Amino acid sequence: MRKISDSTIRRLSLYLRFLEQATTQGRTTISSGELAKLGGTTSAQVRKDLSFFGSFGKRGLGYTVPELASRIRDILGLQRGYRVVLVGAGRMGGALVQYQGFKQRGFHIAAIYDQDARKIGSRWNGLVVRDVRHLETDLKKERSDIAIVATPADSAQQVVDRLVRCGVKAILNFAPVPLAVPPDVRVKHVNMALELETLSYALANR
Amino acid sequence: MRKISDSTIRRLSLYLRFLEQATTQGRTTISSGELAKLGGTTSAQVRKDLSFFGSFGKRGLGYTVPELASRIRDILGLQRGYRVVLVGAGRMGGALVQYQGFKQRGFHIAAIYDQDARKIGSRWNGLVVRDVRHLETDLKKERSDIAIVATPADSAQQVVDRLVRCGVKAILNFAPVPLAVPPDVRVKHVNMALELETLSYALANR
DNA sequence: TTCTGTGAATAGGTTCACAGCT
DNA sequence: AGCTGTGAACCTATTCACAGAA
Numbered sequence: 001m002r003k004i005s006d007s008t009i010r011r012l013s014l015y016l017r018f019l020e021q022a023t024t025q026g027r028t029t030i031s032s033g034e035l036a037k038l039g040g041t042t043s044a045q046v047r048k049d050l051s052f053f054g055s056f057g058k059r060g061l062g063y064t065v066p067e068l069a070s071r072i073r074d075i076l077g078l079q080r081g082y083r084v085v086l087v088g089a090g091r092m093g094g095a096l097v098q099y100q101g102f103k104q105r106g107f108h109i110a111a112i113y114d115q116d117a118r119k120i121g122s123r124w125n126g127l128v129v130r131d132v133r134h135l136e137t138d139l140k141k142e143r144s145d146i147a148i149v150a151t152p153a154d155s156a157q158q159v160v161d162r163l164v165r166c167g168v169k170a171i172l173n174f175a176p177v178p179l180a181v182p183p184d185v186r187v188k189h190v191n192m193a194l195e196l197e198t199l200s201y202a203l204a205n206r
Numbered sequence: 207m208r209k210i211s212d213s214t215i216r217r218l219s220l221y222l223r224f225l226e227q228a229t230t231q232g233r234t235t236i237s238s239g240e241l242a243k244l245g246g247t248t249s250a251q252v253r254k255d256l257s258f259f260g261s262f263g264k265r266g267l268g269y270t271v272p273e274l275a276s277r278i279r280d281i282l283g284l285q286r287g288y289r290v291v292l293v294g295a296g297r298m299g300g301a302l303v304q305y306q307g308f309k310q311r312g313f314h315i316a317a318i319y320d321q322d323a324r325k326i327g328s329r330w331n332g333l334v335v336r337d338v339r340h341l342e343t344d345l346k347k348e349r350s351d352i353a354i355v356a357t358p359a360d361s362a363q364q365v366v367d368r369l370v371r372c373g374v375k376a377i378l379n380f381a382p383v384p385l386a387v388p389p390d391v392r393v394k395h396v397n398m399a400l401e402l403e404t405l406s407y408a409l410a411n412r
Numbered sequence: 413t414t415c416t417g418t419g420a421a422t423a424g425g426t427t428c429a430c431a432g433c434t
Numbered sequence: 435a436g437c438t439g440t441g442a443a444c445c446t447a448t449t450c451a452c453a454g455a456a
Contacts, residue, residue: 001411005425006404013403017382031437038384043437044427051439059433059438076403077410084402091301098297101382101399107406145409146402170405172398176223176307178244186408188401192378193307195394196290196352197219197282198212199376200313202392203351204283205207211447237415249415250449257417265416265455 008049012072014039015046019069031062081106083142085168087159088150089114089122089129092174096148098125107146111138115155132159139166150174160187214255218278220245221252225275237268287312289348291374293365294356295320295328295335298380302354304331313352317344321361338365345372356380366393 018038022030032046039046050056056071057063073079084107086093096102097109112124113132120131130138147168151159156175163171170186173179176194179187224244228236238252245252256262262277263269279285290313292299302308303315318330319338326337336344353374357365362381369377376392379385382400385393 003424004411007425009404009407010400013397013400016403033437040384042427044429045425047438048426048440055439057438060436061434062437075407075410077406078403082402082406091304095297095301096398099398101397102402105399105403107399107402146405170409172401172405178246184412186405188405190396190398190401191219191307192302192305192396193311193313194216194219195378195396196288196308196313197222197284197311198215199352199378199392199394200283200288201215201218201281203376204281206390209446213447239415248449250451251447253415253417254448261417263416266414267456268415 002052004052008052009076011039011041011045011049012075015049016069016072016076016078019065019072022065023069027065029062030065030068032057034062078106081108082146083108083110083144084146084148085109085111085113085135085139085144085163086148086150087113087132087135087163088148088152088174089116089119089124090150090152093148093150094124096150096174097127109148110142110144135162136166139163139168143167146170146172148172148174149179153177208258210258214258215282217245217247217251217255218281221255222275222278222282222284225271225278228271229275233271235268236271236274238263240268284312287314288352289314289316289350290352290354291315291317291319291341291345291350291369292354292356293319293338293341293369294358294380295322295325295330296356296358299354299356300330302356302380303333315354316348316350341368342372345369345374349373352376352378354378354380355385359383 015035018035032043035046036043053075056068086096086109089112097112112127112129113135114120114129115132119129122129147163149156149159149171153175156177157179160171160179160181164181164185173187173189176191181187221241224241238249241252242249259281262274292302292315295318299318303318318333318335319341320326320335321338325335328335353369355362355365355377359381362383363385366377366385366387370387370391379393379395382397387393
């Protein structure tokens with residue numbers, strides 16, 4: 001399959017969000033121009049993004065809302081659900097566990113792990129924090145494709161190594177460190193200080 | 207000033223992180239190749255990124271660690287500190303308040319606001335959650351350039367409108383909605399469900 | 413010899429513009 | 435008439451490759 005840019009994938013996620021909103025508003029059809037306006041882009045961009053995967057619209061009419069939503073879910077692989085394990089029961093971990101946005105999109109946090117004896121056994125949003133030592137045995141019983149790493153920086157790499165050995169293929173990393181993984185494992189970094197720094201740059205240069 | 211791409215700015219932030227790490231390790235000099243390896247890019251990319259702002263290295267030698275760090279801090283506007291206000295004292299807000307990465311980079315969370323009477327008055331990491339009604343009067347007394355919005359989706363736009371009226375020029379938004387702001391105000395979106403969706407796409411297409 | 417700085421070449425992403433359905 | 439789908443044109447970012455300083 002042709003290489004699709006990350007920006008295209010991110011925009012598709014956005015379009016999907018707008019389509020879901022349009023659905024709750026009872027809209028049945030939507031044009032590339034409307035999606036573009038919502039997403040802060042152009043109609044040509046929307047059509048191009050979609051064209052990499054097929055032609056889902058009707059000329060003169062636009063796109064059928066539920067159909068396009070379903071197609072985008074297919075493209076993004078969201079029709080299946082994902083078991084997600086979360087390592088690191090700090091504040092960030094706690095915020096992520098109860099974040100509704102994950103569940104809504106089919107990402108189900110199945111377990112939380114931590115090292116800290118004081119946290120192990122405590123309940124987070126109905127889930128009991130487990131000792132990270134159980135990671136391997138648990139993942140052998142029930143595989144996970146996706147892990148969220150929200151540990152301190154200095155234990156992130158070691159946790160990731162273990163996750164990779166357990167067959168985890170995608171990692172959302174909140175620890176502010178680069179991670180080494182085999183080429184078949186995908187890592188996405190979320191670094192909030194870095195985001196603020198881009199804002200700082202924008203403020204300093206006007 | 208020539209328009210610099212967002213990717214360049216993000217990479218500079220990364221380089222800065224590596225330079226700080228190198229400093230604690232007592233390194234005095236570093237090459238573009240080393241920075242590239244740490245940042246998962248190429249030496250040419252590192253040199254090009256820096257070249258937009260000047261020539262900070264010595265041929266045959268590399269870059270002086272503390273000097274380059276200082277230069278990048280200048281470029282990013284990090285030599286000054288920022289007062290940051292946070293609106294939304296939910297789980298995410300709580301995680302952000304105590305996140306050390308902000309303070310380390312000079313982003314000082316000066317106040318937290320919420321609507322919910324049950325949250326108002328409670329302490330978060332030494333800060334008392336204030337009634338969001340005080341936003342205007344507080345910001346008139348002490349201006350802020352940057353705000354973090356971690357409210358539910360349906361109140362985000364209204365909060366942003368008020369922040370903008372109070373002179374806030376940059377917003378880090380955690381609410382999963384597009385925000386309308388005047389052209390001189392910068393908005394950065396953090397959307398963790400969207401990040402997971404890019405991972406889902408990667409998993410579905412191998 | 414080593415490593416930077418930078419024009420030139422290449423690759424990649426976005427916008428244009430229009431043919432083709434409905 | 436309205437809106438999609440898409441090749442071509444354009445623009446931006448990355449990589450190459452090499453001259454030049456330490």
